[in-house]
Amino acid sequence: MKMTFNRRLVGSSGVRLGAVTALVVCLTAGATEKIKVYHVPKERPQLNLPSGHSADDGHDHGPGDGHAHAHGENPHRMRATPKVSYTTPEGWREAGAGDMRVAGFMITGANEQTAHVAITPLPGMAGREALIVNMWRQQVGLSELADGDAEKELTAVDIGGEPGKMFEIAGPSPAGKTIRIVTAMAHLGDTSWFYKLQGDDELVTAQKPKFVEFLKTVKIEAAPATELPAGHPPIARGAMPGASMPGAVTTQRPPRPREGGPTWTVPSGWKEIDGGQFLFAKFFIEGENKQQATVNVSMSAGDGGGLLPNINRWRAQLGHGSWSEADLRKNIQEIDVAGGTAIYIELSGTDTATEQAATTLGAQVVRDGRTWYYKMMGDPELVAAHKENFVTFVKGVKY
């Protein structure tokens, strides 16, 4: 077939220009990133909201209105947290929940001085008071204290009728101002509750008496059994929407994002639940008579603060005093695990949070510059029944 050359079309510069322009427009479209500004209606997860508003709805309840607010889970992120109630002191304005804190307040003083108060629960900090004091000292550029000296900084304080501890530090902020931080803490079960008043030195000093009075009004109510930690779904931002629909079975682990990590076989009867931001994994076990136990898996860079402080923390949770290094050596065993050995320990006592008899099984595995802690704690009978499962689980973990 003879091919012809359409000179009229080729010669048309308009056609060429148009084609090139269209191509360039197509190829460059959407390539720029710009700041966007827009209005959206207030989030309404529940479309049939009752009239009035909740403590979390972003409305200003007015400073010092005197009534107690109850902060439950933040509906926007669907996270279940224990309920915290308190009486807001006069002059404090609620700033709502934020990141890890369950409640916050803003305080404004003269000369644009500001301070804020935050209530933050964190897992696994009991028995680490010296470390906590030093963490805050580090934040304001102060040198670290020896453990004994750090503990001398702590004074007793009443937090909602429970004994708590408080310390105070002052130092320069990165902006060059002098800031003062008053921190109170109380350990309830596995969770340590921190109450922090931080801000301009003068204002914080003036607000401290109010802060101490505020602490007395705080009440913490555990999350209902149907809420987290008993298996809240991973549907918040951590969920992996890109994962495909599972093919046949639903027994797979919840798709929580993890930064790599080991793989394991979960023993039957263990149910994985959300362990929060600082546990690598958490499992819940329930016995036939409703006895309960949990298994925590945590990972720390380096030595994770050392074996002795961690074991002493576990001992403190069971109402025991601290061990010395020699005591520790007498009571630990070594067990063989995949690729090496692990430190294993069994402890019994009374759970200081529930005042019920409890047993703790613990294991420490050091791998590739990281330390993994496995801890089963709960009803002695249930823990004894799952001891073999626990040891098999720890031995079977592949790093």
Add this chain to the structure above:
Amino acid sequence: MLTRLYYFFSSVKLAVVLLALGLILVFWGTLAQVKLGLYQAQDQFFRSWFIYANLPGTELRVPIFPGAYFVGGLLLINLFAAHLRYYRKGWKYFGIVLIHLGVVLLLAGQFATDVFSVESYMRIREGTAKNYSESNGRWELAIVDTTDADSDKVVAIPAALLKDGATLEEPELPFKVRVLEYHLNSMLATKAGDGFKLVEAENAVGVPIWWRSLPKETRMNFRDIPSVLVELVQPQGTTQKILLSGHLARPQTLTVAGRHLTLDLRPERYYKPFYLHLEDFRFDRYPGTEIAKNYSSRVRIIRPDTGEDREVTIRMNEPLRYEGKTFFQSNFDQEDEKGTVLQVVDNPSWLTPYFACVIVAFGMSWQFLVHLVRFATSRKKS
């Protein structure tokens, strides 16, 4: 010169070379997914003009092979040019024109899909509603003014603008945002460890936080979680350093000049003028087994501006098409099966492949009939 170029771009040789390059690209890009993961391989091989590599022993990146945009773009030009060059008038050739038009539409449509389509996800718990979906890989620094009772004003800064040392200004904000340190993928800790650095934020998150950078995630079931340390600079010079991170579950709150603000580093949001309220999620199994039979979400579409309020069911192969968007059943809450994850695809050119196929089929039928009639006529004459 122009004529030579024209001959070059319309040549069959060029088409063959480009098709061969395309084959290599698909083969290479597929193998590269093993190391790079799907999304990074897509970006490097198929959403790029060239594939780059470091010169051995240096940090200098040089193009080593054409990317899919280059090959596809040249193919499109080749197709246009060849059509112009070999175009002949007459009904006999109408089918050829249609076939070319169909293929051009297919190529252009796929390119438009790549450039303009947006995929996001909507996670809804039973009994709750959402009016936005979230990106799976794009993040934004959202500064939301929550002062007004009826609506929130959002200033959304794409994470791509969060470059170390950058100062971001927006007239709607009462401060400038200075980016001190941004990590595309990061890890936070409440205690010091190897490679971790104390975050020097003033309000941080209630306790001191340490952080470290992580390499870009390539595994399919993982994604990058960014963190950023920003400094808010008010007109009078007051500064405040704030840590924002995808690891933090709740936004930071702040009051500036009487306005109540929240700051959050969150997946990019795409708001809709309607709500989807999840009435019920169902995971049906074959009786007596754990084998999946069907997944479905019964949702209410609620549109406040028109008063629309109706119920629809989204199933695995029966997506909801609404307002130019397609909502696919994508995942669900595997812990208690009381939440759904819908994939939301906004693809303005989703119809182009259908039109292209119809046009090509019509063109081929036309050509076939022309030849059939010609053959039958000549046979009758003989």
